[in-house]
Amino acid sequence: MKIIGIDGGATKVSGAQVIRIDDQTFELIKPIKEIQYKDHKSYDSNFVPLTLEKQLANKQLTKPEQNQSQLYIECITEVIEQIIEEDPIPIAIAMPGIKTANKRGIKAMVNGPRIPNLCDELEKRLSLKYKIQSIESDADMCAWGEEFGKTGAFRNIENAYYIGGGTGTADGLKLQGKLISFDDAAKWIAKVWELVIEKDTSFESFSSMSGINRLRTSRSDKEIGLMLGNLLFERISTIFSGWNNQFITDRNIENVHPYHGTLLDRIVIGQRLSDFLQSNEGAIIFSEVIETLFINCVNSATEIKNYFINNEGFDKDRIVLSNLRSAPIIGLAAKSYLVPC
CATH class of the missing domain: 3.30.420 (Nucleotidyltransferase; domain 5)
Known part of the structure; x- marks a missing residue:
């Protein structure tokens, strides 16, 4: 079984296809694809997130925040397009920050913009057959990768x-x-x-x-x-x-x-x-x-x-x-397979 793991960090997004070797071992099929947000034509180097307190109070997204969030979505979309195949493949995604109640968006992020509609936007842009069930914690997925990666x-x-x-x-x-x-x-x-x-x-x-x-x-x-x-x-x-x-x-x-x-x-x-x-x-x-x-x-x-x-x-x-830089991507695939929503 193949799964696409997408690790969206504060400065870049990485992704790869992962295959299950057995129930205890998962590994990358091909090298990781990566895009730095700063390389996007619309990147705003002067963007400063609202304070965490204001974000958690659900203050309306500012125009710069809306622009930066769209940039993040476009970069994630591009990485998925580079690694997805014709056959539908489930996608699992991890991001930093506090998730929305349905775990399909970012409610607050210290080092980046809020993206409350992240999964909806990705599904619409990519016409995905399989819905993205939820956004995982990037930190948790590092631990999962160290557990289920071949060299973890x-x-x-x-x-x-x-x-x-x-x-x-x-x-x-x-x-x-x-x-x-x-x-x-x-x-x-x-x-x-x-x-x-x-x-x-x-x-x-x-x-x-x-x-x-x-x-x-x-x-x-x-x-x-x-x-x-x-x-x-x-x-x-x-x-x-x-x-x-x-x-x-x-x-x-x-x-x-x-x-x-x-x-x-x-x-x-x-x-x-x-x-x-x-x-x-x-x-x-x-x-x-x-x-x-x-x-x-x-x-x-x-x-x-x-x-x-x-x-x-x-x-x-x-x-x-550890040299397992792919840990969060492998962890995403392992959890998606072993703990389906």
Whole structure:
């Protein structure tokens, strides 16, 4: 069975046909097709989204927002046209942002325009035989891809945390052998963008490539690595023993959850953040991440110390820099097949 997966990010849209090998394995048929929004003739480089508060209050779309949303739709349409075949193929799509009530549009997006009628517009423009059932979370689909991709870093692992850095940051979880959406776990764990270090500075600045690129003009690589390491340790700690107000959030997070006592078998870093940390340019930051994890684990509960520390320091087998850039596209196909609407 073939499925088209479309990963619409904040700066580009990517897509490919995916085939099911078996119920546990999906892979791309052909290379990914990609379009950068900035390359579209109508791209508005000066576009600034309304504040999240105004977007969630359903303020009317501004003219620039309408124009930018049409541009996004046109780019997504073009990618689908490049990869679709004559035979009808189901399409699954993921986008950042808060979805509309019917999950077929974008109600709010920090780094882009609202697109409340996205699925309707795509179906009309492409005369699709199969309706697009809903828009998935791009973050969740990264975790699904790591689980069901042939080289995915979640495969054969019971407990794992995924962090993918691009324009924004994607969070993913697999606990006790099951994939868990951060939306479903929201009572006891926060998404990266919700965690604040100081006024107007979210941890997303230290985990997204857009944020890291900005920070490197004013902060040292060691400082960035220190903060990213502290973030990853918070994930270890919160999953093992519950939220302990390590950072600032604007909502209450419960300490109690069903996974107390769980130790992460693996931390997976993906997307452009992984590419960067594997490069010479990102080496100092990654080294500081490992050192910070070591210091935090050594000074933590005995169970955490014994699990994550070996004779050489922090156990580097517990952290994987994933090269599966197609993870969200593969994840879309896997979920579309395994969890049909």
